[in-house]
Amino acid sequence: MKIGKYSVNAFSLFLAGTIFFLPLVAAAEFSFRKPGGKGHSFVNYTWLLQQDGFWPALGASFRLAVLSGALNLILMVPTMVVLNLKAKRYKSIVDFICILPLIIPVVSLAIGAQVSMPEFLQNTEYELVFFFVIVALPYTYRALDSAISAVDIKVLVEASRSLGATWFTTIIKVIIPAIRSGIIGSLFLSFALAVGEFTLTSLLHWDTFPTWTVVAAQQNILGAIAISVFSFALAIFVLTGVGVLAARKKNQNLVLENEEVE
Amino acid sequence: MAKQRASSTLKLENVTRSFGTTVALDGLNLTVEPGELVALLGPSGCGKTTALRIVAGLETADSGSLLVNDVRYNDTAVNDRDMGMVFQAYSLFPNMTVAENIDYGLRARKMDLPKRMKQVRKMLQLVDLEEKSTRYPHQLSGGQQQRVALARALAIEPTVLLLDEPLSALDAQVRSQIREEIRAIQLELGITTLFVTHDQEEAMAIADRVGVMNRGQLEQIDRPTELYTRPATPFVASFVGLANKIPASITGKGNVKVLKQKISLSEFSAELLDGQPVQALVRPESIILTSDFEDDASHGLLISKSFLGPLTKLGVAVEGMPIIHIHLQSKDVKKVEIGDRISFKISAEEIMVQNV
DSSP: OOOOHHHHHHHHHHHHHHHHHHHHHHHHHHHTBOTTSSSBOSHHHHHHHHSTTHHHHHHHHHHHHHHHHHHHHHHHHHHHHHHHHTOGGGHHHHHHHHHHHHHSOHHHHHHHHHHHSOHHHHTSTTHHHHHHHHHHHHHHHHHHHHHHHHTTHHHHHHHHHHTTOOHHHIIIIIIHHHTHHHHHHHHHHHHHHHHHOOHHHHHTTOOOHHHHHHHHHTTOHHHHHHHHHHHHHHHHHHHHHHHHHHHSOOOOSEETTTTEEO | OOOOSOOOOEEEEEEEEEETTEEEEEEEEEEEOTTOEEEEEOSTTSSHHHHHHHHHTSSOOSEEEEEETTEEOTTSOGGGSOEEEEOSSOOOOTTSOHHHHHHHHHHHTTOOHHHHHHHHHHHHHHTTOGGGTTOOGGGSOHHHHHHHHHHHHHHTOOSEEEEESTTTTSOHHHHHHHHHHHHHHHHHHTOEEEEEESOHHHHHHHOSEEEEEETTEEEEEEOHHHHHHSOSSHHHHHHSSOOEEEEEEEOSTTEEEETTEEEEEOTTSOOOOTTOEEEEEEOGGGEEEEOTTOTTOEEEEEEEEEEETTEEEEEEEOTTSOOEEEEEEGGGOTTOOTTOEEEEEEOOSEEEEEEO
């Protein structure tokens, strides 16, 4: 009997969906169970919100993630653009450097990098921002590199400049929109890594949402599941929000028919 | 449509440019008169694109001068040059509509909105894309994209229009159509234009004058017909059009013995010694079929015959010679078939030779 291509695809999709979603659905169901297992309620979530340190830990994680994402873009976007426009011969070296955070153990990175960190930064949680940027580097580099490789950035820049635009206008109006998918991808990855990073934070004795979760989960197993589901839902919500905002089509600046300009 | 600003004169004086040990331009001198379209033609690496990029300000010359209306432009920044450029690769900004792409240079010049809109409309009309003003580049065909790129370059009313192989990414039919459109617009606006291409048919068809470049230098610049019929150097003779390279020898002053004929040397040929072996450059259309009885006729075996509508191409094998190509009117070659022994002779009154 011939099995159609459509059936194979549908089955593969169903299998992948089951493997991905079934544990999530099961965890969600588990998180709503009342202690003792009889019936469902929001009691585990109420418990979660009432725990000491929940909001400060969540706030710290988001603050650090936002700063990491921003720093990542500030550092990487110009670097990648310059690399592709003016210094392509150094690309293999930068490629290698950006893979290093995957090779170097996090413990070595934490200790080594902290020693070289200025003293005023060692005493603040914001030192984690720099570590998060380093940890996210291999992923953000790839996301930006693939976006830049997909467009002929050199020709776009030359076209813009020859039409009379300054470098600043060229970057804002041409380069950034052209590699927007890479920037969003890079932002997603760096944000997700920063929000979920545990090892470095724990080694350096800072409290963020992942480290707080480990401590809180030891007191209440159903509460621990609720924390996981809550974290996952929050991450999906934030990333989807950013994605929707970024993907939203801008209104056309020049509308010839109505003679209007935004 | 009224002509844009007064046309400009573009001059390159003794311009040189090297990349490491490679000399891209070796003392290039070129003048493009107001309203003229000059095509730079040459093989890959001859320096034609480098010359264009120096004019655009995307490369800097090592020495020499670039003058527009006798004003030195060497140190003028690319965004201050007022030159419109159409690139080989599709260069439209993917995040902008057709109208926004055309408007881009006008916005950069901080022009008033009503003026901008008027100019965008004018340009859309010029390239016949008024209906597509709200489309994005990915919604356009290759030909339409290059027409938008042309409109965008012309919108800023440039002093000089630079075309960097703008048709090379297009298929043959569209290429020929856009080529004609570019020429018509260029003539209509009377804009001084420098056009770079490696396609000689394109250069010959579109340009007022064609400059043939070789190894960073201009070998000859002339009207297309002159370039073809009176090439100034062996390189031009062999690069522009097809030329048979037939072993020959110099016989007496100003003559060359090629096949069984004695023909005058072209006035451009270098001084050569009597008896010196050379290669005669003979155009395929300068050879005719003849009868066996003519004394100076050569003979060979017809090994290929390609019918191309009004023209038929023949390939003839002659002992001790490379394959000789002959282009004839199709009506004149009906009776010959592959395998036939044919007689032919050179009909040109003078030919060019190059050293062996």
